[in-house]
Amino acid sequence: MRDGNRCSGSTLFRCGNDAGSCLRFMQTECQTGVCGGTYPNAACVDEQDIGWPTDLGSMQMHATGALTGAQISVPATAVLSRFGIISKSAGAQALLVLYDDVAGKPRNRIAATSSNALVAGVNEFSVVLPPTQVTLSPGTYWLMLSVDSDSQLAHGTTSVPLAFVSYTHGSPIPSPLMAVSLDSMPEQNFYIVVLPQ
Amino acid sequence: MLDLPTSGRVAVALSLLLAVSAGTARAQICFPPADGVPGSPGAPDWWSPGATPAGSTTTSFLEDPRWRGAMAHDVLEYERFRVVVETSGSSQFLIMSWQVRADLNNSGDRLYFGLWDDASNSGNVYRLTRMQETQTSVAGATQAAGAFSGRVFAGTGPLDAVAWSTSGTIPPPPLPAWLTTDARVDVTCASPPSTGCDRWAFRIRAPLSATANPADTAPTGFKLTGPNFHFWYEIQDSATVGTATYAFPSGIVNAHEGGIPPIALPTPSTWKAAKLGSGAGCESDVALAVSGVWVNAAGSSTLSMTSNDFHARPVNNTAGNLFNDAVTARFRIANWGSVGFASPEWRETCASTTAGGSITPGNPFDLRCTWSGFDSCPYRPAGDPCGPQAGTKDSHQCILVDLANTTGTLNTLVFAPQSVFRNMDFDVNSVLTREAMIDTRGIAPMANGALRRDLYLRVQTRNLPARAPRLPPIGTPGTAAPPPTSVAVPVPPANEDAIRVREIAALRARFRELQLPSQGTIDVKSSLRIQQALLEGKITLEHVEQLMPTYTVFVWHDTGRTIETEQGPVKVMEPQPSFGLFLAHDGDLEGWEHRFEGAEQVAENLYKITAAKDGVTTVTATIAPKGELPPPAPKNTVTCSRCDVAPRNPDSQLALVLSFAFIAFVVVRIRRRRGVS
Numbered sequence: 073m074r075d076g077n078r079c080s081g082s083t084l085f086r087c088g089n090d091a092g093s094c095l096r097f098m099q100t101e102c103q104t105g106v107c108g109g110t111y112p113n114a115a116c117v118d119e120q121d122i123g124w125p126t127d128l129g130s131m132q133m134h135a136t137g138a139l140t141g142a143q144i145s146v147p148a149t150a151v152l153s154r155f156g157i158i159s160k161s162a163g164a165q166a167l168l169v170l171y172d173d174v175a176g177k178p179r180n181r182i183a184a185t186s187s188n189a190l191v192a193g194v195n196e197f198s199v200v201l202p203p204t205q206v207t208l209s210p211g212t213y214w215l216m217l218s219v220d221s222d223s224q225l226a227h228g229t230t231s232v233p234l235a236f237v238s239y240t241h242g243s244p245i246p247s248p249l250m251a252v253s254l255d256s257m258p259e260q261n262f263y264i265v266v267l268p269q
Numbered sequence: 270m271l272d273l274p275t276s277g278r279v280a281v282a283l284s285l286l287l288a289v290s291a292g293t294a295r296a297q298i299c300f301p302p303a304d305g306v307p308g309s310p311g312a313p314d315w316w317s318p319g320a321t322p323a324g325s326t327t328t329s330f331l332e333d334p335r336w337r338g339a340m341a342h343d344v345l346e347y348e349r350f351r352v353v354v355e356t357s358g359s360s361q362f363l364i365m366s367w368q369v370r371a372d373l374n375n376s377g378d379r380l381y382f383g384l385w386d387d388a389s390n391s392g393n394v395y396r397l398t399r400m401q402e403t404q405t406s407v408a409g410a411t412q413a414a415g416a417f418s419g420r421v422f423a424g425t426g427p428l429d430a431v432a433w434s435t436s437g438t439i440p441p442p443p444l445p446a447w448l449t450t451d452a453r454v455d456v457t458c459a460s461p462p463s464t465g466c467d468r469w470a471f472r473i474r475a476p477l478s479a480t481a482n483p484a485d486t487a488p489t490g491f492k493l494t495g496p497n498f499h500f501w502y503e504i505q506d507s508a509t510v511g512t513a514t515y516a517f518p519s520g521i522v523n524a525h526e527g528g529i530p531p532i533a534l535p536t537p538s539t540w541k542a543a544k545l546g547s548g549a550g551c552e553s554d555v556a557l558a559v560s561g562v563w564v565n566a567a568g569s570s571t572l573s574m575t576s577n578d579f580h581a582r583p584v585n586n587t588a589g590n591l592f593n594d595a596v597t598a599r600f601r602i603a604n605w606g607s608v609g610f611a612s613p614e615w616r617e618t619c620a621s622t623t624a625g626g627s628i629t630p631g632n633p634f635d636l637r638c639t640w641s642g643f644d645s646c647p648y649r650p651a652g653d654p655c656g657p658q659a660g661t662k663d664s665h666q667c668i669l670v671d672l673a674n675t676t677g678t679l680n681t682l683v684f685a686p687q688s689v690f691r692n693m694d695f696d697v698n699s700v701l702t703r704e705a706m707i708d709t710r711g712i713a714p715m716a717n718g719a720l721r722r723d724l725y726l727r728v729q730t731r732n733l734p735a736r737a738p739r740l741p742p743i744g745t746p747g748t749a750a751p752p753p754t755s756v757a758v759p760v761p762p763a764n765e766d767a768i769r770v771r772e773i774a775a776l777r778a779r780f781r782e783l784q785l786p787s788q789g790t791i792d793v794k795s796s797l798r799i800q801q802a803l804l805e806g807k808i809t810l811e812h813v814e815q816l817m818p819t820y821t822v823f824v825w826h827d828t829g830r831t832i833e834t835e836q837g838p839v840k841v842m843e844p845q846p847s848f849g850l851f852l853a854h855d856g857d858l859e860g861w862e863h864r865f866e867g868a869e870q871v872a873e874n875l876y877k878i879t880a881a882k883d884g885v886t887t888v889t890a891t892i893a894p895k896g897e898l899p900p901p902a903p904k905n906t907v908t909c910s911r912c913d914v915a916p917r918n919p920d921s922q923l924a925l926v927l928s929f930a931f932i933a934f935v936v937v938r939i940r941r942r943r944g945v946s
Binding site for chain 2 (some may be wrong): 139
């Protein structure tokens with residue numbers, strides 16, 4: 073084998089000369105379970121956050137009774153791992169849902185969490201709907217949120233398009249979404265975690 | 270008298286471009302009471318259960334005759350605002366409509382409108398976002414049906430330093446009930462394959478209330494505690510190529526949400542001062558409509574080659590008599606196309622001369638002048654022996670009228686602030702090729718100093734289907750041809766053709782006096798009856814557009830300015846005059862085809878020109894019955910109706926040089942053979 077990296081399943085094989093010009097061969101099991109790329113540049117693939125995962129410093133009051141959300145862009149095919157949100161308060165239940173984009177609005181449900189209690193700070197929730205692995209194609213999606221009581225959530229100050237639709241927290245998650253309204257809101261600290269393929 | 274054609278192939282033109290220049294602007298506009306019309310008093314009512322538009326020829330609440338007397342503001346032919354004041358018991362309401370006649374691109378468009386109560390130094394701005402994208406019924410679509418969303422902004426502080434706030438709750442609080450229950454969105458989609466759903470409107474009934482609290486998340490109406498207020502609106506028609514804005518008053522800063530600061534609204538001191546009522550003290554002492562301008566014969570814009578009598582008949586809107594010579598009119602003309610009002614293309618003709626007598630309230634002036642002794646050669650057909658300039662201008666001209674207080678008088682009359690604009694020709698086609706001038710001269714320089722600017726041209730068609738709907742021949746089982754001018758059209762099989770034929774027959778039957786065929790093309794004779802009815806004021810140009818094949822080109826130019834949005838800065842575009850054609854055709858046809866040349870196509874029916882900042886570009890529209898559309902002009906050739914401004918074709922210049930060289934060569938050879946030295 074020449075110098076370079078190669079994947080075999082979720083295992084990364086690395087081959088190269090050390091400082092003493094001795095040929096070395098190493099084998100690594102990728103922690104994320106995904107080894108990607110082609111020889112000689114193969115590497116273990118890390119998870120990526122898509123959305124606004126870093127606390128932007130401001131907060132906004134979110135009212136119950138609606139699904140609200142913003143557009144996110146998935147740059148390459150990826151498996152959806154988790155949903156994330158940063159809260160400024162604890163206690164409320166939150167539900168996060170990912171919809172596809174049809175004509176600039178959220179339309180068909182792709183995946184969702186269950187309703188989970190928020191803690192102050194970073195919250196990450198697993199995907200429960202559908203129960204099977206969700207692979208996202210590159211494109212635009214809508215990350216939507218519902219809370220069961222009015223809650224202070226982390227936001228930035230730069231406006232982005234907001235989509236919202238009436239929804240009673242705890243009722244079945246609607247799909248397709250109809251009568252979606254558009255407005256604007258400051259960037260919200262919520263995101264998805266994906267594993268590029 | 271109308272310059273009617275002598276044969277079925279001759280066009281009759283009505284090409285009016287008219288702008289009314291305001292005199293010294295008076296401080297206030299007036300929102301007049303809704304008087305309605307005889308038999309249908311009050312305001313257009315779309316909110317009562319079972320409400321229908323008034324009038325036998327009315328197909329929408331926007332055409333409702335009860336808008337009569339409304340305060341109106343037009344941005345060329347692109348957008349129109351109207352308002353009347355409805356009194357119901359002790360309550361008053363603003364009955365308002367905004368119509369966008371040339372949508373750039375899908376939904377997401379925004380309407381901002383605000384009323385500032387001068388007495389309490391408080392007010393609200395509402396921002397509504399149109400989400401309705403599909404054709405609506407006559408009733409229109411409601412917020413509950415997802416037709417629009419919105420947000421309320423509350424303002425407090427002195428008129429020139431207002432602080433605006435809005436609920437930061439996500440999602441925004443529900444809109445007030447008067448918007449959720451009484452507001453409507455209309456969307457109009459042309460028949461395929463024309464330009465889709467390209468017209469829309471908001472209709473709003475807004476309560477006026479002394480007790481309304483602007484700071485509420487859902488105010489019960491516009492707070493109004495005194496006689497005076499300020500009013501403003503702005504429409505932002507968003508598209509991928511930029512955002513077209515229409516505002517009243519114009520020329521003030523654009524509203525924006527996004528960027529820094531995240532919300533910015535124009536300060537109410539820049540809004541239009543207004544009051545409720547009508548009559549003395551209101552703007553528009555004198556108003557002029559498109560039907561009140563002509564040359565030589567009522568409704569005509571066709572020049573005579575010898576002498577031309579221009580007329581303008583503005584109406585005295587004041588409560589008292591006005592001297593006939595209190596107002597003067599200046600007449601200018603220009604070729605068919607999109608020519609800005611400040612362009613040098615406009616040719617001076619004459620100004621009205623003074624006349625004696627007085628004009629009583631509600632009656633029209635007759636401002637007239639004669640233009641003669643001009644060089645008519647450019648307006649004569651190409652090839653005319655008058656000279657090489659023949660055919661460089663069209664005898665059908667746009668007419669621009671400026672009204673002014675007569676010099677030397679102490680009059681301070683205020684002329685209607687609305688600009689009334691038409692640049693539509695009637696024409697007849699088998700194959701029709703028309704050139705149009707797109708003129709950017711006189712437009713304000715690009716705000717960013719650029720030497721070139723982009724123009725976007727939207728071709729909008731009505732009743733120009735690629736395949737004309739038709740019923741199977743009479744006798745085909747289950748079908749019957751609809752009887753002429755009858756609403757009671759037999760219901761044919763439920764297919765698209767049959768539905769469309771039935772719609773056309775029902776529409777034409779509304780205009781019985783025009784004696785239109787119940788189906789098929791509008792022939793030349795029908796077109797003449799339509800034109801005559803238009804001249805007599807029996808129908809409007811909007812009606813003509815519903816009845817006849819119509820081809821209109823809307824033009825916007827880049828201003829060099831940007832506004833901030835949630836998606837970042839976007840280009841601000843402003844409209845310039847549109848132009849178009851009403852078409853008649855004798856005989857049956859399978860359908861229509863059309864082509865637009867001289868501009869780069871950037872989307873369906875959307876074209877782009879990148880022009881010098883003070884430039885003239887010629888574009889060509891060709892419309893033909895299906896199968897008869899001629900091949901496109903070869904590239905690198907230029908056809909033009911203004912060879913004084915169009916570029917020369919280098920290929921043809923080369924050909925000319927080679928031709929001369931060949932002729933010289935032959936002559937030399939002949940002379941040599943003949944021994945001529």
